[in-house]
Amino acid sequence: MIKEKEKLMASETYTLDVEKIKSKEVKLHFLYYSVIFALFVLIVLVYICLIPGFSIESKNNLRTLIPKSFKDIINLQNKEKVRILYDSLISYKNEHELVLLLLLSLLYILYQSFPIFLWWMAGTGCVITILIGAFYNYIFSILYCSILATLAPFITYVIFKYYGRTVINYFFQKQLIKFNRELNKRVRNNVDLFVYVTILRLTPVFPNVVINLVGxxxxxxxxxxxxxxxIGILPNTIILVSVGQAINSISSVNMTNQFYMSITFIVLLLLFQTVINYKCKDMRIQTR
Known part of the structure; x- marks a missing residue:
């Protein structure tokens, strides 16, 4: 009886020790993740300080976008504010094309790579893709944004593999186990994995940021x-770039052909995504 009590106490002590070690590891990894985030923010800020400045008119317009409260931060994607930003960036792009492209790329990677801190900026990736589509050549925008949309998950993958994974596992262990179980049912080799992830990217069921983390x-x-x-992000990229082209063509004098071509692309790709979504639902019903 005494030995059993001692064994029970020993097992409880061991469990507590393991939990303490896990808790320390999570805190340490979260600290590393925070430091990487701070360094990346610093890089972006240094770049902004070094790039050529806006015109006086653009500066005055951009000052109206500076948040004065938390509510202003949440409403940064307000239509009027996006329009002010768009007009200011258009004038800046005409003078500093490459500089603006690199700035938008850095902001895109920052948002995609650190969703734990930037969760409140949902949709920022879409807005940046639309802006690139509006500012630059159509084919170039699609190719560039698709590469950018693949590079950002790669950076997320590397960061979370070494530091963020322990944090996510600690708080969402049950959900990850459930997802892993479902994944193992459907995926037997790399080809199956390729098809499964492609379908997840194509369908609007899971946000891309969530897929990046889970991956x-x-x-x-x-x-x-x-x-x-x-491949999975490419249709969405084409849609968003087409939206940007449509916005740009509305602003320009010669809008007819380019505008209707962009709208046609958007409609066709949305139909394609709808078909894929229904096919996925049928596959799920059959597997059940």
Missing amino acids: ACVQLPAVPFFLATY
Whole structure:
């Protein structure tokens, strides 16, 4: 009886020790993740300080976008504010084309790579893709944004593989186990994984930021994951770039052909996504 009590106490002590170690590891990894985030923000701020400035008129317009409260931060994607930003960036782009492209790219990677801190900026990736589509050549925008949309998940994958994974596993262990179980049912090899991730990217069921996190946390193989990411994100990228082109063509004098071509692309791709979504639902029903 005494031995059993001693064994029970020993097991409880061991469990507590394991929990303490896990808690310390989570805190340490979260600290590392925070430091990486702070460094990336610093890089973006330094770049902004070094790039050529806006015109006086653009500066005055942009000052109206500076948030004065938390409510202003949440409403940064307000239509009027986006329009002010768009007009200011258009005038800046005419003078500093490459500088603006690099700035938008850095902001896109920052948002995609650190969703734990930037969760309140949902949709920022879409807005940046639309802006690039509005500012630059159509084909170039599609190619560039699709590469950018694959590079950002790669950075997320690397960061979370080494530091963020423990944090996510600690808070969402049950959900990750459930997802992993479902994944193992459907995925037997890298080809299956490629198809599965591509379908996840194509359908609007899971946000891309969530897929980026889960991919790193359940340690999916890198090559099929990123190939599937590139192909799966491509239709969405084309839609968003087409939206940007449509906005730009409305602003310009010669709008007819380019505008209707962009709208046609958007409609066709949305129909394609709808078909894929229904096919996925049928597959789920059949597997059940």
